[in-house]
Amino acid sequence: MHEIISIKNMRFDYGANKDPEGGLSIGRPHFTISIPEFHISAGERVMLLGKSGSGKSTFLNLISGVLRAHEGSINLLGQDLTCLSAAQGDKCRGDHIGLIYQTLNLVPWLTAYENIALGVAFSQTRKLRITGSIEEAAAYLMDCLGVPFDVFANARAESLSVGQQQRIGAARALLGAPELIIADEPTSALDQANAEKFLDLVFDTMDDTSQSFLMVSHDERLAARFSRVVQFEGLVLGGTPL
Amino acid sequence: MNFASLTWRSMKSRGTSFLLIVLSLSLSIALYLSVLGVQRATKMSFENAMTGVDLLVAPRGNDMQILLYSFFNIGEPTGTMPWSSVEALRALPNMRAVIPLSLGDSVGNFRVMGTDARLFELLQTSQGKRIFSFKDGMPFANLDAADLEYDDNHGNDHKSHGEHHTDDHGEDHDENHGEIHDEAPAFDVVIGAKVAEAMELKLGQSLVVAHGFGGVHNHDHEQMPFSVSGILDPTGTPFDSLILVHHRAIDAIHIGYQNGRQLLDHDTVLGLLAERGPAPVSAAIVLADSKLGLVGLQRAINAYELEPLTAVLPGVALAKIWQLIGAAEKGFQIISLLVIIVALVALMAMTLTSLDSRRRELAILRSVGASPSKLVLMLLSESLIIALTACAVSIVMTVIGSYVILNYASGTYGLAAQGGFLWVGDLMFMLYVILAALVVTLWPAIQLYRRTIHDGITIRH
Numbered sequence: 001m002h003e004i005i006s007i008k009n010m011r012f013d014y015g016a017n018k019d020p021e022g023g024l025s026i027g028r029p030h031f032t033i034s035i036p037e038f039h040i041s042a043g044e045r046v047m048l049l050g051k052s053g054s055g056k057s058t059f060l061n062l063i064s065g066v067l068r069a070h071e072g073s074i075n076l077l078g079q080d081l082t083c084l085s086a087a088q089g090d091k092c093r094g095d096h097i098g099l100i101y102q103t104l105n106l107v108p109w110l111t112a113y114e115n116i117a118l119g120v121a122f123s124q125t126r127k128l129r130i131t132g133s134i135e136e137a138a139a140y141l142m143d144c145l146g147v148p149f150d151v152f153a154n155a156r157a158e159s160l161s162v163g164q165q166q167r168i169g170a171a172r173a174l175l176g177a178p179e180l181i182i183a184d185e186p187t188s189a190l191d192q193a194n195a196e197k198f199l200d201l202v203f204d205t206m207d208d209t210s211q212s213f214l215m216v217s218h219d220e221r222l223a224a225r226f227s228r229v230v231q232f233e234g235l236v237l238g239g240t241p242l
Numbered sequence: 243m244n245f246a247s248l249t250w251r252s253m254k255s256r257g258t259s260f261l262l263i264v265l266s267l268s269l270s271i272a273l274y275l276s277v278l279g280v281q282r283a284t285k286m287s288f289e290n291a292m293t294g295v296d297l298l299v300a301p302r303g304n305d306m307q308i309l310l311y312s313f314f315n316i317g318e319p320t321g322t323m324p325w326s327s328v329e330a331l332r333a334l335p336n337m338r339a340v341i342p343l344s345l346g347d348s349v350g351n352f353r354v355m356g357t358d359a360r361l362f363e364l365l366q367t368s369q370g371k372r373i374f375s376f377k378d379g380m381p382f383a384n385l386d387a388a389d390l391e392y393d394d395n396h397g398n399d400h401k402s403h404g405e406h407h408t409d410d411h412g413e414d415h416d417e418n419h420g421e422i423h424d425e426a427p428a429f430d431v432v433i434g435a436k437v438a439e440a441m442e443l444k445l446g447q448s449l450v451v452a453h454g455f456g457g458v459h460n461h462d463h464e465q466m467p468f469s470v471s472g473i474l475d476p477t478g479t480p481f482d483s484l485i486l487v488h489h490r491a492i493d494a495i496h497i498g499y500q501n502g503r504q505l506l507d508h509d510t511v512l513g514l515l516a517e518r519g520p521a522p523v524s525a526a527i528v529l530a531d532s533k534l535g536l537v538g539l540q541r542a543i544n545a546y547e548l549e550p551l552t553a554v555l556p557g558v559a560l561a562k563i564w565q566l567i568g569a570a571e572k573g574f575q576i577i578s579l580l581v582i583i584v585a586l587v588a589l590m591a592m593t594l595t596s597l598d599s600r601r602r603e604l605a606i607l608r609s610v611g612a613s614p615s616k617l618v619l620m621l622l623s624e625s626l627i628i629a630l631t632a633c634a635v636s637i638v639m640t641v642i643g644s645y646v647i648l649n650y651a652s653g654t655y656g657l658a659a660q661g662g663f664l665w666v667g668d669l670m671f672m673l674y675v676i677l678a679a680l681v682v683t684l685w686p687a688i689q690l691y692r693r694t695i696h697d698g699i700t701i702r703h
Binding site for chain 1: 699
């Protein structure tokens with residue numbers, strides 16, 4: 001199995017404002033995220049456990065090409081993100097990463113279908129991966145995820161329940177089969193039963209051979225569904241396979 | 243979902259605020275364009291009205307004032323000059339024509355100008371074309387002293403002027419020229435296009451002249467009615483709102499007229515008119531044979547010993563008027579520019595405020611691969627669309643506005659039709675407004691850029 005993500009000796013100084021990509025640092029503590037080694041292979045489902053404020057958001061911005069590491073390397077599908085320009089990073093993310101948020105997954109002024117289609121709006125690569133029409137692909141995903149296309153395609157994002165919005169968000173992340181699906185606390189707004197159901201649906205819809213799943217969460221109850229659970233402790237990432 | 247449809251949908255989601263901002267921007271642009279249009283239309287009509295007039299002679303006075311009351315229906319003549327002065331002018335060398343102007347009466351809101359029929363022939367544009375053309379009918383008759391002698395035989399032949407003049411103008415005109423009749427002793431008048439339109443006058447219809455200006459009718463010259471002999475085509479000059487009669491007809495209605503009452507009967511009046519020479523006039527148009535001697539001519543007239551006269555070079559007086567009102571003009575322009583700036587600031591404020599409510603969508607768009615610069619482009623496109631729409635709407639508003647303004651103003655001042663509105667320069671101005679709209683969006687755009695960089699793909703609340 002080839003590697004989707006491979007991190008080596010990565011260090012990121014939060015608040016290192018010499019680097020414009022480091023973001024705003026005013027009034028924020030300086031801290032460092034350093035990750036000696038981290039891998040995700042194709043088909044893996046990895047859970048990243050950590051408390052809020054532990055730098056998870058920064059970590060997600062790092063592996064999705066928004067932020068640049070100050071040392072070491074982050075490889076996404078063999079491409080070193082640290083060497084990419086901002087625009088190349090954006091393209092890389094659009095082409096290879098699908099993102100599911102905690103809540104508020106949807107652009108409020110678009111319909112459910114349009115929100116899904118957004119997934120390939122900025123990526124030719126993902127668009128080309130769809131064999132039929134975008135609409136067919138979206139319909140398939142919606143049907144798989146339990147928000148039937150016929151019923152919800154033209155629903156306004158705001159009219160959907162939190163659970164439904166979550167699934168539409170997942171469908172957007174899955175459209176065009178990006179290699180890595182990242183979910184940022186996707187289940188924290190759902191109860192246990194619904195969270196499990198949601199994950200099951202996403203996993204069933206994913207292609208296990210080519211797509212990997214990385215979920216950031218603090219909810220250990222879902223750990224059983226993952227092939228690996230990694231502790232995101234403090235600001236230093238470490239951990240062992242379960 | 244492509245970039246254009248995303249932008250469009252995003253704008254649509256904030257429809258009401260966009261409509262309002264487009265409305266305020268287009269209103270402000272239309273205001274500015276209308277101010278410019280009115281200024282240009284005024285200048286054009288002033289200049290049109292004066293082309294071909296070499297000098298304007300009036301009793302001693304301020305040249306701007308003379309120009310305004312004799313040509314632009316603004317203000318009232320301050321005095322009169324005796325007919326002898328007109329004749330003295332005619333005797334000067336290098337003189338092609340002296341056309342008297344007699345002012346002081348009105349019909350409704352329209353002024354009556356006593357003059358003579360050569361006005362229609364002699365006033366020309368700078369291209370040598372006649373200013374006046376008749377839509378209907380013909381000039382009024384020249385009431386020279388000889389024509390005013392009572393002629394019984396011709397009197398019986400008299401028919402109503404209107405019917406009479408419809409065919410074979412020239413000959414009939416000469417025959418009945420200055421004719422006086424017991425029962426229908428109407429003088430001819432030629433009315434400007436605006437007068438004809440506003441008063442719905444047709445050839446042959448009669449009207450009653452009132453003493454003085456303004457719409458107060460307690461002093462009508464009722465016993466001396468006038469009948470329409472000609473209707474002029476629109477000229478885009480204040481002549482459009484004038485009622486032109488022969489100056490002797492003005493004399494006639496004032497003979498025996500005292501304290502607002504006509505004391506003499508008709509025949510007596512006409513008899514007296516024939517006996518007396520022409521009454522003093524308000525001003526005279528001077529046309530010279532050659533432009534070269536104009537200044538000398540002006541000097542000679544100003545130095546005329548028997549009567550204090552002022553000879554006005556219309557171009558010079560007009561330039562003084564523009565200079566005088568230039569400051570007010572600038573003021574109007576600046577105020578309307580400020581209104582545009584206010585609208586642009588509102589655009590900036592709206593865009594800035596919208597950024598907060600858009601944090602979520604910006605993060606989502608970034609997560610699917612949109613670069614910060616693309617999002618900035620989206621914001622700028624929105625402003626571009628707003629500015630373009632506002633410009634288009636403002637053109638429509640200005641066209642409508644110019645009709646309203648001209649309809650209102652031309653009745654009184656005879657503003658040049660349409661001509662002054664929406665020039666090519668105005669399109670350039672709109673281009674600047676569009677650029678300005680983009681410039682004021684730069685600040686929100688920078689904010690958006692920094693924010694998207696900072697937030698990345700994480701949704702912050």
